Amino acid sequence: RTHGVFQQQASGMTEELLHRLLNATDSTKKGFRDRALLRLAYESMRRRDELVQFRVSDLDIRADGIGILTLRRSKTDQIGTGFLIALSVPCVETLLQWFEVADITSGPILRSVKKGGQVVREEGLDSRSIGRIYHWLAEKAGMTKAERLHLSAHSTRVGPAQELLRRGESIPQIMRRGGWKSVRIASRYTRCADIEPLPF
Numbered sequence: 001r002t003h004g005v006f007q008q009q010a011s012g013m014t015e016e017l018l019h020r021l022l023n024a025t026d027s028t029k030k031g032f033r034d035r036a037l038l039r040l041a042y043e044s045m046r047r048r049d050e051l052v053q054f055r056v057s058d059l060d061i062r063a064d065g066i067g068i069l070t071l072r073r074s075k076t077d078q079i080g081t082g083f084l085i086a087l088s089v090p091c092v093e094t095l096l097q098w099f100e101v102a103d104i105t106s107g108p109i110l111r112s113v114k115k116g117g118q119v120v121r122e123e124g125l126d127s128r129s130i131g132r133i134y135h136w137l138a139e140k141a142g143m144t145k146a147e148r149l150h151l152s153a154h155s156t157r158v159g160p161a162q163e164l165l166r167r168g169e170s171i172p173q174i175m176r177r178g179g180w181k182s183v184r185i186a187s188r189y190t191r192c193a194d195i196e197p198l199p200f
Contacts, residue, residue: 011150012159013134018042021134024141029101030113033125034133036098037110039091041130041156045178046085048127048153050074054109059087059095067092074179083179127153 013021021038025031041051050071058070067087074083087095095109102111108124130153138148157178164174171183 011152011155012162013042013151013155014159015163017159020141020143021137024137028113029117029119032098032101033111033113033119034137035094037125037130037133038137038156039094040087040109041153042160043087043091044069044071044085045157045160046071047074047157048130051130052108052110052124052127056099056104056106056109059092059109061092065089065092067095071179 018038022035025034025038037051040054044051044054053072054069058072060068060070062068066089069085069087071083071085098104098109102113102119104111104119107121110125111123112120112125112129114120131151134151134153134155135148138151143151161174161178164177165171169177175181175183
């Protein structure tokens, strides 16, 4: 009561910000990897530890080009019942471009790229690198230090949740997409979705 319980939240990655960061990537292998990371993180709404778990074998592509990605295990699914995530055609195309450039046919989807352009084969991307990649791209995109302050690996969970609420999806629908079991937690993620003056 004395100090309050207000919690600082990561900045939500809006669709506009997503495209700003995508446009800041280049034509190197790292650029292909970063585009794959951004689109996969934004569309799957997964935690950073879950993002780096995804493997090539988890991705199935339908005849219409839409991807179906299987999350084998998550923070809220410790026994591994699995969860299916639909990915757009542009997201799938970005992943396939990354696979081709990096010569990836199996194993982790997201991987480290060394300075010389060598793709690490043995293990997936360190989850702690994701926030740093976002900050680096944000700086390349010309964002100020203040704008980058609350950008983190969690931004790709917060932003889509807020966008879904603004587009009319219900809290149960958002909970399913984001993998939240609690209405309280899902509501916390979307609390800044409608911070606008009254429309009259």
